[in-house]
Amino acid sequence: MNIGEVLxxxxxxxxxxxxGILLNSIVVGTLFGKRKYDWFFLVICSVRFIIYNIGFLAIGNAMYGNETWYKITMSTFATVTALGVGIATAVLWQESLAKTLTGILAAECVNDGIVYQAISLNILPILEYMGVFIVFTILYFILRPLMKRYRSYQLKHEVVCLTGVLGFFGIGWFSNFLYNTSASLRERPMQMVADSFIIGGGGALIIAFSIYTIKIFKRKEQLEVNRKRMEEYYSQIQNQAGELEEIQNEMAVKLDELSNLSVSSKKRKKAEI
Structure with a gap:
């Protein structure tokens, strides 16, 4: 096999x-706005493209395309790295995991839809690229105000969103796994889909609730730390207030003494006159 010919x-x-990477980076950048490491998403997607698209889909598929282990490995790698990109981006940008994954998945679905629709037309590549950029540009400027609002949007149901995103990846991976490992299920596609939804969706729900539970406990710990800090702060204020009161009392005593001295001094002067 000649790698050059395969490429x-x-x-x-x-x-x-x-x-697709370029379009996704533009949309994700618009969704989340200016960040300290706003270049990270484009870089990590490019690294994934080199490893997955070139290494697995192009070269690996030409060498081991008919092997079952390769098909499972390829789908597993695709799922893990896709989630890894979202998780790493959320951590580095200090953004909610559910919000980050939801935004990236939405951008990926829309942009991939545009790209694959252009490919399905079977026209000249240059016309495909022009069509993709024209459609993307029109949709981008129409939806740009709405995408900017996503920056300040707070997800009200993070568990539901996270379950949906993880379920999307989990169901896709598990259905691929069953298809490549079970000949009997290939003959019963509806059962395979049902099993994928039950196991993949159930697993996603468990993971989402686990993440949400951990987040709640961390928030509770942080609230406890904040409460203790506030108690210490109020205690310091009370101590300082007590010290100020003592100083005020001492100053009042000194002022009384000065007042008495002034009165006695005036009386003494009058007596001398």
Missing amino acids: IENIPQLWMGMV
Whole structure:
């Protein structure tokens, strides 16, 4: 197998993959706004593109495309790295995991829809690229005000959103796993889909609730720490207030003494006169 020939054969798909990364980076950048490490998403997606799209989909598929272990490994790697990109971005940007994954998944779905729709037209590559950029530009400027509002939007049901996103990846991965490992389930696609939804969706729900529970306990610990700090702060204020009161009392005594001295001094002067 000649790697160069494999890459040349896959140039259209690789170019579209690069276009997809660019479009996703633009949309995600608009959704989350200016960040300290706003370049991170583009860089990590590019690294994933090199490893997954070039390494697995292009070269690996040409070498081991018919092997069951390869199909499972490829889908597993795709799922893990896709989630890894979202998790790493959320951590680095200090953003809610549910909000980050939801935004990235929405951008990915819309942009991939545009790209794959262009590919399905079977026209010249240059026309595909032009069509993708024209459609993307129109949709981008129409939806840009709405996307900017996402920056300050607070998800009210984080567990539901996180379950949906994780379920999307979990169901996709598990259905692929069952399809490649069970010949009997391939003949019963509806049961395979049902099993995927039950196990993949159930697993996603458990993970989402676990993450949310951990978050609640961390928030509770932080509130306890804040409460203790406030108690110490109020205690210090009370101590300082007590010290101020003592100083005021001492000053009042000194003022009384000065007043008495002034009165006695005036009486003495009158007596001398």
